[in-house]
Amino acid sequence: MRLFNVRDGIVNAAIFLLDTPKKLYILSIFNMHTGPSKIVLSQTGGPLYQQIVNQVKQKIAVGEWVAGEEIPSIRQLAADLRVSVITVKRAYLEMEHAGLIVTQHGKGSFVAADVAAGPELFEQEIDGHLEEVARLGTTMGMSEREIVSRLRKALDETENAPVIPKSSKESL
Amino acid sequence: MNSSRINLAVVRHLILKDWYLNRGIILGSIPVGLGALALVLTGKPVTFMLCIIILCMVIVGVGAQLAFATTINERKEQTLAFVMSLPVSWREYTAAKILANLIIFLIPWLLLTAGALGVLLLPGATHGLLPFTAIMAVEMLVTTTLIVVAGIITESQAWTMAGIFCSSLGINVLGYVFAHLRGISMHMWGTRVQWTSTACIILICELLTVPLLLGATFYVQSRKTDFL
Amino acid sequence: MNNLSIQMEGVSKRYPHFFLDSISLELREGSVLGFIGANGAGKSTTIRILMGLVRQDAGSVQVLGHSMPAEQTAAKLDIGFVSEDMRLYGAATLRWHMSFVASMYPRWDQAYADTLLRRFDLKPEQKIKGLSHGQRVKAALLLALARQPRLLILDEPTTGLDPVARREVLGELMSVLTDEGRTIFFSSHNTLEVEQISDHIAFIDRGRLIALDEKEDLLDRWRRVRLMVPPNAAVPQLPGVVEVAGTERLPVLTTSQFDPAVVSLCQNRGVTVEAVDSMTLEEIFVANVQSRRELQPA
Numbered sequence: 031m032r033l034f035n036v037r038d039g040i041v042n043a044a045i046f047l048l049d050t051p052k053k054l055y056i057l058s059i060f061n062m063h064t065g066p067s068k069i070v071l072s073q074t075g076g077p078l079y080q081q082i083v084n085q086v087k088q089k090i091a092v093g094e095w096v097a098g099e100e101i102p103s104i105r106q107l108a109a110d111l112r113v114s115v116i117t118v119k120r121a122y123l124e125m126e127h128a129g130l131i132v133t134q135h136g137k138g139s140f141v142a143a144d145v146a147a148g149p150e151l152f153e154q155e156i157d158g159h160l161e162e163v164a165r166l167g168t169t170m171g172m173s174e175r176e177i178v179s180r181l182r183k184a185l186d187e188t189e190n191a192p193v194i195p196k197s198s199k200e201s202l
Numbered sequence: 203m204n205s206s207r208i209n210l211a212v213v214r215h216l217i218l219k220d221w222y223l224n225r226g227i228i229l230g231s232i233p234v235g236l237g238a239l240a241l242v243l244t245g246k247p248v249t250f251m252l253c254i255i256i257l258c259m260v261i262v263g264v265g266a267q268l269a270f271a272t273t274i275n276e277r278k279e280q281t282l283a284f285v286m287s288l289p290v291s292w293r294e295y296t297a298a299k300i301l302a303n304l305i306i307f308l309i310p311w312l313l314l315t316a317g318a319l320g321v322l323l324l325p326g327a328t329h330g331l332l333p334f335t336a337i338m339a340v341e342m343l344v345t346t347t348l349i350v351v352a353g354i355i356t357e358s359q360a361w362t363m364a365g366i367f368c369s370s371l372g373i374n375v376l377g378y379v380f381a382h383l384r385g386i387s388m389h390m391w392g393t394r395v396q397w398t399s400t401a402c403i404i405l406i407c408e409l410l411t412v413p414l415l416l417g418a419t420f421y422v423q424s425r426k427t428d429f430l
Numbered sequence: 431m432n433n434l435s436i437q438m439e440g441v442s443k444r445y446p447h448f449f450l451d452s453i454s455l456e457l458r459e460g461s462v463l464g465f466i467g468a469n470g471a472g473k474s475t476t477i478r479i480l481m482g483l484v485r486q487d488a489g490s491v492q493v494l495g496h497s498m499p500a501e502q503t504a505a506k507l508d509i510g511f512v513s514e515d516m517r518l519y520g521a522a523t524l525r526w527h528m529s530f531v532a533s534m535y536p537r538w539d540q541a542y543a544d545t546l547l548r549r550f551d552l553k554p555e556q557k558i559k560g561l562s563h564g565q566r567v568k569a570a571l572l573l574a575l576a577r578q579p580r581l582l583i584l585d586e587p588t589t590g591l592d593p594v595a596r597r598e599v600l601g602e603l604m605s606v607l608t609d610e611g612r613t614i615f616f617s618s619h620n621t622l623e624v625e626q627i628s629d630h631i632a633f634i635d636r637g638r639l640i641a642l643d644e645k646e647d648l649l650d651r652w653r654r655v656r657l658m659v660p661p662n663a664a665v666p667q668l669p670g671v672v673e674v675a676g677t678e679r680l681p682v683l684t685t686s687q688f689d690p691a692v693v694s695l696c697q698n699r700g701v702t703v704e705a706v707d708s709m710t711l712e713e714i715f716v717a718n719v720q721s722r723r724e725l726q727p728a
Contacts, residue, residue, distance in 0.1 A: 073622060077649065077708070109604045112597075114462055116629040120646055169693055170703060209503065215533050222526070223519055280517040284570075286483050287511035288534050291503045427485040430478055 071111055078113055082121035083128075090130060090141060091152055098143045101131065208293050216290065216298035220272045221306070227271060228306055231264040239317045258342050259370065261314065265307040265346040266366050272299055273353030274362060283430060296354060296423045300416060303350040307343075315339040323395075330392035333401040337380055338373075340408040345369040347412050351419045380404065433495070435459045435581050435613040436480065441489030443475060450475050450637045452489070457630070459580075460610045464628030464645075465617035466715055472637045473617040474513070477585045480615070481511055494581055507535070510574030512567070513585035520559035524552060524569050528576070535577040543576035550598060564595045571599060575606065582606065584616035588623065596620075600627060621712035625649075631711070635719045645711075652714045653688035655696075656704040657681050663700045668692055672721035684709075684717050 069085045071078060089095040101107075104122055108115040122139060125131045133139045167177040221228060234257075241257065276282045285295065318339065322332045352365035380386055385400020436457040443450040450472045457463050467473045478484040480493055482502030491498040496505040518527055532538035547554060550568040552561075561569060571587065582603070588596045604627060606612050618624050624631065631648055633641040641648070651670075659665055659679055670687025685692075693703050709717070 078626065079646070105608045105610065109608045112600050112604045112627060114627050114629045114645060115460070115607065116644060116646055169697065171697055212503075212534065215530070219530055223522060279520065280515055281519055283483075283511075283513050283516035284518055287481065287506065287509070287513075287516070287574075288531070289503045289506040291482075291499075294503075428478075428483075430483040 069107075069111060071113065079117045079121040079124070082107075082111070082113075082118065083124050086121070086125060087130065087155065095141050097141050099141050101139050101141060103138055208297055209289075212288075212290055212294045213298045213301065216285070216294060217302040217305070220298070220302040224268055224271045227264065227268050231261070231306070231310060234260055234264060234310070239313055243317055243321060257314065258338065258373065261307070261310055262342055262346055262349075262369070262373070264310075265303065266349045268306055269303050269346075269350045269353045270359075270362065272302055273350070273357060274359050277357045278359070286429060292423050292426065292429055293420075296420060299354050300350060300419065304347065307346050311339070311342060311346075328391060328393065329395045330389045332395045333397055333405070334381060334386055334390055337386075337401065337404055337408065338377060340405060341373060341376060344408050344411050344415075345373060347415050351415050354419055355422050433459050434492070435494060436463075436615060437490075437492040438476075438480070439490050441476075441479060441486045441491060443479065443484065443487050445475075448472070448475075448637060450479075450486075453634075453639050454489075455632055455639065455642055457613060457615055459613050460607070461629040462607065462614040462627055463616070463630045463632060464624035465615065465632050465634065466619075466621060466624055466711070467617070467634035468719070471634045473634060474515075474585055476634065477513070477583060477615075477617060480583055481506070481509070508580040510577055510579035510582045511584075512570045512574050512582075512587050514587075514589050515585075516570060518558045518566065518570060518573075521557065523555055523557050524561075524572075525554040527558070527569070527573055528554065531573045531577060537578040539576055539578055542578075543572060546572045546575060546602070549602065564591050567591055568595065568599065571602070575602065580611060580613065582612070582614045582616070584614070586617055586619065588618065588620060596623070603627070621710065621715060625711035633715055633718055635722065640722055641718055648714060649708065649711070651688055652684070652686055652709045652717070654705075654707040654709055654713075655683045655685060655688070655692070656707070657683065657696060658702040658704050660700055660702075666696055666699045666701055668695070672717055680704075686718070 069082060069089075071081050075081050086095070086101075095101060102110065104118045105115055107113075108118045111118070122131065122133065126133060129142055129144075131139055132142050163177065163181070167180075172180075237257075276285065315336075318335050319332060321327060322329060322335060348369055349362065349365050353362045356362060381390065383400055383404075385398040386404075389396035389398065434456050436455070438456075439454050441450065441453045448470070453472075453476055455463075465473055465476070475484065479486050479491060480498065482491075482493075482499030482505065485499050493505045494508050496502070498505060528543055532540065532543075546552075550565075550572060552565060552569055552572065558566065558569065567587065567590065574582065574584075584603075587603075588599055591599060600623060603614060603616075607614065616624075625645065628645050631641070631643055631645050632639060643651075655668070656676075657665065657680070659681060661679075665674065665678075665681050665683075668683055668685055669689075669692075670685045671683050672686055673684040674681055675684070676682040688706070693706065696703050
């Protein structure tokens, strides 16, 4: 947990008192996570809100964003990413439902204190994806054998994917 | 904000804008005005009439040029959208165009008219010419007002050029007609200032035409549904 | 705190060869509305009516709480307007334009204007006629942004800009929105950028508003469904289908009301669902327009 300090006090005062251009300038000086958020969107990467959710999950998984840490407000992120506020809102809502973040009215948005980081996060995601595959497959009328053989094919194709190192929970 | 009152501060800014953008034309009219005044003040009767007529046409010419630059060009250069995106309604726009043009015209016009009338009042001058000179001077004012109004309302090069052409023709025709009206020609070359009823009526009609034209402009502008 | 920035109701305007037919739309403060339409569809007319530059024949227009065109002067104090066919005075410098606009807008922020000069790489002492098209657009936007408007009305703000300039401009527009009270209404041909930054989207075609939706809803509802129909089965009647393309055995359905249940519906009829593709905003717009034009040939 970060401690409240003088820097935060100045920044919060700036947010409250100044108009937008000066606000952005002050915030960029202090280079909080309210600065350029280093989430990178692609035009061909699928639905924008989904890209945001995925990248936030990855940031949490690798420890870039830690439990309890403040994350950019919806409007701030929308401005950084040049994306509509509604899209970011949707991403935040999904992440809230998934227990990844919490939004406190009037205070801002934070990574959930009890969020599962690292591999556990991806494990949850894998389960989710597997369930989705099973559902889609049966809906499309594929047999269990067919689904499994396709999974094997996918595994063969991703042999060279990077592996996220397992970190011990105590370090959080 | 009361929407039917004119915002004078805005009008002032628009006038200053037009003066700044057309400072070339305006500054160019100064030597013309001074030259006109100088020639008139020499007081020679022979060249007097001739000079007056020529110089009146030059002044109206400058007035017409400014009218063109401030009205037609806004549409031609597509800057009308920029002006109208400012906190400006058709009222301020129209008032500003009228004032910007007429004020610039009035300065040399007043100088010239005062100078001419002053010369005519000097001892030994042909005082009888005074009514005719006054009538022709106001005719200049009416003509210029007409050109400015045509530019504002039509915003069309063709129509305004037609207006300029007719006005120039009009000055000459009316000058000839007035000079030969009995009420005026009788006393023109005399040594007394004689305001006959004919002369008075003509002068008053001319003077009334100006506010009529301006009022008509505001009325027509208010009926426009598409300002762009 | 969530007022309506724009409220149009039943707005109509008749021209000799064009009829703007009963446009009704609302825009909440703090949001972005992207307005998409073909050339001549009525985008510019609608925008001019919003600005009070054209008086509507019927219907009411409220912008920032002011009735247009009657109260346009008051409204325009809080509006920044840039239009594609708008020009600045060629013989004057950008510096002159800045002081001219500043003299009319009490909220003009010179510090922000200077920041924008740097960001847009503009030289204030340069005459407008010496600027390239992209620089002119950026200059006009600077003049609109530095007056701190509550509402930005933009008619094709990025048309004619190179991709880098477009990114700068979009970035600047979006940064405006970190203030919740600011709203953007813009029309564009560039469906990618509309898809990216808009909260709401409106389609206009031939003077009619043919769609007005939240962007995410729109992108969720429309799908291309690729089917494989066996010889003895028929193409199922799916809801909201606007187009059936492909062949009889391999049809491709474009639907505006996709629901995951549709997939099982097809299964039950013995029809295989090969793929369900989402559609880009451009594809949605074109499909929408084409289906309507087929129903109502001009």
